[in-house]
Amino acid sequence: MLEFMGVLYDVPNDILHERIDDLLKLFSLYDRRDYLLEGYSRGMKQKVLIASALIHDPPILFLDEPTSMLDPRAALMVKDLIKKLADSAGKTIFICSHILPFVEELCDRIGIINQGRLIAVGTIEDIIGQTGTKTLEEAFIAVTGGVEEKELLAWREQKDADS
Numbered sequence: 001m002l003e004f005m006g007v008l009y010d011v012p013n014d015i016l017h018e019r020i021d022d023l024l025k026l027f028s029l030y031d032r033r034d035y036l037l038e039g040y041s042r043g044m045k046q047k048v049l050i051a052s053a054l055i056h057d058p059p060i061l062f063l064d065e066p067t068s069m070l071d072p073r074a075a076l077m078v079k080d081l082i083k084k085l086a087d088s089a090g091k092t093i094f095i096c097s098h099i100l101p102f103v104e105e106l107c108d109r110i111g112i113i114n115q116g117r118l119i120a121v122g123t124i125e126d127i128i129g130q131t132g133t134k135t136l137e138e139a140f141i142a143v144t145g146g147v148e149e150k151e152l153l154a155w156r157e158q159k160d161a162d163s
Helices: 002-008 013-026 042-054 072-087 100-106 124-131 136-143 154-162
Strands: 060-064 092-096 110-114 117-122
Touching (some): 042 060, 110 136
16 A cells, blocks of 8 residues: 555655555554455554555655554654644645544644635734634534534433423
């Protein structure tokens, strides 16, 4: 998979194999380098997807829920990697995530999308300030239209009434 992605992005052959080895070691997959992807766990597949995004060393990186399905140790490594890529390697990284603590930890600027429309852009502090809320979660709820009040246990209460 990584070789295929490297070829797609025209990574020179002399660089490609060394980079693949480095990425497999980084993601603790080197010992399974000859296994078929279909035999990998979902977390291992997620690591391969991130490595695929990095294989050609792009100046801009797009990551969708990058820590999804990763164990805590791997998730921490990916967060540290994202920080280093942004800070030390000068990469621009777009992250799509619903995990707001993750967003708060890693992102300088955020955009909130609701029903396919970008409805808020700025720093976390800007968006919290504009909404008059105290947390990013509260700000998100405020800009996306609030919370629909529902009886959360209605299904349970109905079952008890029928019994």
